[in-house]
Amino acid sequence: MFTPSQHDVRRFFCETYRKSVDNAILTPLEAIARDWIVQHPEYAPDFENVEDALAQDYSVEAGRINPFLHLSMHLSIAEQISIDQPPGIRAAFQNLARRLDSEHEAHHQIMECLGQMIWNSQRNGVPPDGAAYIECINRAAS
Template sequence: MDFMTAQNRARFFEIWKKAKENLPMEGEEALFAEIMLEHREHHSLFDQGEAAMNIDFAGRRQTNPFLHTSLHVVVEQQLQARQPIEVEQALLSLISRGESRHDAVHQIGGLLAQVLYDAVTRNKAIDEADYLLKLRELVY
């Protein structure tokens, strides 16, 4: 595991510990904690703390809870900033069609994951136009 991944996961475990102990948090840290608490299916992994540090999710059918939570946070931050506005439009459209807010955020996060994956595998910048197009397709 590379240094950045290890640092990132250590931060997750630190936030999880604070959340479980009901310690005060602000800003992005509080947002991560809120989303981690919403996803009960990942609690057992977060409870493992350092023991789960080296789990490799590549090639597994299991969701990577670190990536999943991070995508959730990015979508929530985009919604808070209303940037790009298409994220909010997609969310409202999905909710108006009967999706729960949580499931709508998952759908938007899935689109974001596709765009990020494409950028990484092609070794190119994120294609914002493609992301906006995918978001607009959710609206209509």
């Protein structure tokens, strides 16, 4: 399993942004990341300089949204949906996207559920509960 560091993630998005601006060839993962970067133009300044990105503090105390975390969650959710893992996420996503009339907004709602599942797992010292995650998404879709 690949576990990138914070700097690896930031370099990945900055490099993807640079390649996108330069119309360079992207890997399949970079192409997916580019699609999310394009949907979040407000983050473009965060991707323009890799050294600045590596030094930036996106802590809650700093009061800034972490664009690298946000886009990483989009990538993670897109992958989950593509392979329907945990089982049922694809259908739950489709229902939520239909209700919200926006796949992008559905991703943002799913992020809330994903964050809640991870928080509960870490807080209670138990594995992530995929069924509770899907139930949270289904509640948002109803």
